[in-house]
Amino acid sequence: MQYQQIRNLHNIMISTYYGQNQQKLNDIKLLIDKTNLSKEDKNEEKLLVDGWIESLKKEPKSFDMELRNKLKDKIFSHPNLDKNTITLYCNFMVFYDLDSNKIIAKKIIQQYKDSDNVDIKIAILAIISNILAIAIEKNQIEDIQLFIDTADEIPTLPELFFYKNTIFFFKNLIIYKQTKQNNSLINCKNAINTIINLDMKSYGDKIHKFLNKHTK
Numbered sequence: 001m002q003y004q005q006i007r008n009l010h011n012i013m014i015s016t017y018y019g020q021n022q023q024k025l026n027d028i029k030l031l032i033d034k035t036n037l038s039k040e041d042k043n044e045e046k047l048l049v050d051g052w053i054e055s056l057k058k059e060p061k062s063f064d065m066e067l068r069n070k071l072k073d074k075i076f077s078h079p080n081l082d083k084n085t086i087t088l089y090c091n092f093m094v095f096y097d098l099d100s101n102k103i104i105a106k107k108i109i110q111q112y113k114d115s116d117n118v119d120i121k122i123a124i125l126a127i128i129s130n131i132l133a134i135a136i137e138k139n140q141i142e143d144i145q146l147f148i149d150t151a152d153e154i155p156t157l158p159e160l161f162f163y164k165n166t167i168f169f170f171k172n173l174i175i176y177k178q179t180k181q182n183n184s185l186i187n188c189k190n191a192i193n194t195i196i197n198l199d200m201k202s203y204g205d206k207i208h209k210f211l212n213k214h215t216k
Contacts, residue, residue, distance in 0.1 A: 005035050009045055010087075017052045019202045025053050047071070048091070055094050068095045081108055086123045093130045098138050105131055109150050118159050125151055125163035132170035136214055141174050148174075162198070165191050169207060173214060185215065 009032065016024045032045045051071050054064055075089045086108055093101050105127050112120050128147045135141050151167045154160065169191035176184040188211055196204035 005037060006041065006045065009035070010048075013049060013052055017056070021202075022053055022056055025049055025056075047074075048088075051092050055092060068092075071095060081111060083117070083119060083123070086112075086120070086127075090123050090126045090130065093127065093134070098131075098134050098140055101131055101134060102143070105147065109146075113150070118157065121154055121157075121160060122163060125154060125160060125167060129163060129166045129170060132167065132174065133210075136170065136173060136177070136210075141177065144174070162195075165194050166207075169211075173211065176215065 009028065012028060012031070013025070016028065026049070028049050029046050032042050032049070035042070037045065047070070050067055054067055054071075057063055071088075071092050072095055075085060075092070081089075089104065089108075096104070108127060109124060112124060115121070128151045131147050132144060135144050148167075148171055151164070151171075154164075156164050169188050172184040172187040172191070175181060176188065192204050192208050192211065195207060
């Protein structure tokens with residue numbers, strides 16, 4: 001029962017995050033208080049909410065470095081990169097620099113590249129998506145082919161479609177930046193339309209702004 005409650009909370013956090021709604025993220029803390037989770041579990045879930053809110057910040061002056069470091073320490077206080085640790089890392093990759101993310105991501109891919117677990121596949125695809133986004137943002141799109149190839153090697157399943165579509169967008173944006181091929185730009189726009197048509201308008205609008213920013 002507690003496992004299902006935590007899973008439901010995580011699903012709510014993720015959907016609210018993609019809706020870019022900080023107030024609704026704050027409201028999740030009220031939901032956490034109403035659960036029958038232990039005090040320790042409630043504090044853990046509230047820490048995750050704070051992490052999601054922190055990850056929405058864009059201005060370095062507003063960053064809560066104590067919170068960021070607390071989450072980074074929590075991720076790697078685990079002796080092994082198990083599924084829960086990978087999911088936690090995936091959610092807060094923005095707190096690491098690109099080189100650190102590449103090292104960590106390569107380690108995770110090497111450890112789980114042959115896994116048939118769908119949740120692991122989702123986590124790996126989400127990590128790759130974040131790597132590509134950060135690389136584009138930092139204008140450091142070299143040495144990322146391994147991540148693109150890894151994503152391409154994972155068969156598309158219904159549960160993975162959103163992540164594969166997002167990677168399709170970033171991959172084509174990288175190709176466009178390198179070659180200026182108009183077809184790649186069209187692919188990016190088609191991927192955005194898919195996101196919007198799947199009733200994720202806020203996230204689709206965010207990705208559209210990202211496209212405009214990096215195709216000027």
